[in-house]
Amino acid sequence: MPNTTICLSVPNFSGNEKKYVNEAIDAEWVSTAGAFISRFEEEMAKTLEVPQACACQSGTAGLHLCLRHFGVGAGDIVLVPTLTFIAPINAVMYQAATPVFFDCDSHMCMDAGQVEEYLSRECRVEDGKTVEISSGKTVKAMLPVHVFGDHCDMDRLMDLAEAYHLYVIEDATESVGGVFSKGRYAGLHTGTVGHAGVLSFNGNKIITTGGGGMVISRDAAAIEHIRYLSQQAKNDTLYFVHEEYGYNYRMTNLQAALGLAQLEELGGFLETKRRNYDQYCKKLADCHYGGILPFGSGAVSNHWFYSFSLRQPDSARRDRLIRHMTGRNIQVRPIWKLNHTQTPFRRFRAMDCGTAQRFYDSVVNIPCSTNLTDAQINRVCQALLAFEAES
Numbered sequence: 001m002p003n004t005t006i007c008l009s010v011p012n013f014s015g016n017e018k019k020y021v022n023e024a025i026d027a028e029w030v031s032t033a034g035a036f037i038s039r040f041e042e043e044m045a046k047t048l049e050v051p052q053a054c055a056c057q058s059g060t061a062g063l064h065l066c067l068r069h070f071g072v073g074a075g076d077i078v079l080v081p082t083l084t085f086i087a088p089i090n091a092v093m094y095q096a097a098t099p100v101f102f103d104c105d106s107h108m109c110m111d112a113g114q115v116e117e118y119l120s121r122e123c124r125v126e127d128g129k130t131v132e133i134s135s136g137k138t139v140k141a142m143l144p145v146h147v148f149g150d151h152c153d154m155d156r157l158m159d160l161a162e163a164y165h166l167y168v169i170e171d172a173t174e175s176v177g178g179v180f181s182k183g184r185y186a187g188l189h190t191g192t193v194g195h196a197g198v199l200s201f202n203g204n205k206i207i208t209t210g211g212g213g214m215v216i217s218r219d220a221a222a223i224e225h226i227r228y229l230s231q232q233a234k235n236d237t238l239y240f241v242h243e244e245y246g247y248n249y250r251m252t253n254l255q256a257a258l259g260l261a262q263l264e265e266l267g268g269f270l271e272t273k274r275r276n277y278d279q280y281c282k283k284l285a286d287c288h289y290g291g292i293l294p295f296g297s298g299a300v301s302n303h304w305f306y307s308f309s310l311r312q313p314d315s316a317r318r319d320r321l322i323r324h325m326t327g328r329n330i331q332v333r334p335i336w337k338l339n340h341t342q343t344p345f346r347r348f349r350a351m352d353c354g355t356a357q358r359f360y361d362s363v364v365n366i367p368c369s370t371n372l373t374d375a376q377i378n379r380v381c382q383a384l385l386a387f388e389a390e391s
């Protein structure tokens with residue numbers, strides 16, 4: 001049999017997905033109202049042990065709703081990592097706010113030490129808010145991202161947030177199911193530590209609704225307001241009174257039906273992700289030019305995305321590796337081009353992002369779907385090892 005393509009990350013529908021979606025269709029509730037939406041929210045809130053959740057159209061929409069809810073507006077500064085998918089930075093732009101870019105730590109997540117340095121050296125606290133001295137702008141929030149299912153140093157970031165009066169919006173879009181295991185937040189799910197957290201159910205995530213997201217928070221009033229904003233800020237369904245402007249950001253019942261079925265499978269997916277990750281680590285243990293990166297030890301990761309890293313940063317060699325794998329019908333990809341180097345964001349401040357650059361020059365993500373077969377994992381590993389022989 002010819003080598004069929006092994007994709008990076010595809011959905012796994014082996015549970016009640018069709019049954020629940022059919023139920024939604026049979027009930028003729030397919031749009032932004034219906035029983036599956038509240039069931040999905042309730043079950044997710046139960047799983048993550050938060051009082052409430054708001055299902056929305058995407059993770060990006062969820063991030064935007066959080067920024068709007070916390071009053072981040074024109075000119076306010078939001079501290080963001082440069083190494084992340086662009087969505088959180090775009091959400092900052094939707095509010096006409098100003099991103100300031102930070103490097104990453106040794107696990108690709110926002111460098112808390114560099115954030116501390118910036119706040120202590122370049123900002124001052126006055127009248128209960130933090131102001132960047134050079135621009136006079138208010139630093140309003142930070143948006144740490146739990147990259148690839150790893151975790152940020154939330155102990156340190158939350159201490160900084162408290163000292164500098166910042167809102168923390170945790171981008172947990174990639175880390176659904178991850179649980180902190182050390183420090184002050186041991187036992188808590190990623191996304192439930194900050195003032196709000198955002199999940200994504202895009203097609204490549206550990207569970208999917210096709211497209212979709214969810215905002216979670218321990219602050220029930222925040223979730224209520226975010227839900228209101230997500231439904232065009234509509235006070236009632238008869239007279240259509242609006243006290244604020246809102247967005248068409250609510251999840252549909254069809255998506256939620258899919259999501260509820262996927263959530264039932266989450267425990268199994270987490271196990272499979274970890275088992276496949278362990279297989280990769282074992283099979284590539286003797287690879288001399290690179291290896292699988294570990295996840296940080298402060299949390300039980302969801303092992304969402306697997307990173308294969310060259311031992312020496314070398315973007316030309318990374319690109320040769322990508323071509324080598326693609327030529328064997330194996331989909332791999334580099335890390336996202338760093339955001340502070342992207343055209344729309346070059347005009348904003350960025351700290352020294354040398355660590356992120358080294359990751360960018362070294363890492364390719366390799367197939368990580370939960371329905372990968374052992375034979376496919378073998379094929380990926382053999383292809384990676386063959387590159388060593390050739391290069």
Ligand SMILES: Cc1ncc(COP(=O)(O)O)c(C=O)c1O
Nearest residue numbers: 058059060085087173200202212
């Ligand atoms: C780090 C990160 N933030 C935000 C998002 C946005 O989520 P969505 O695609 O659901 O809008 C994604 C992924 O898609 C992501 O990877």
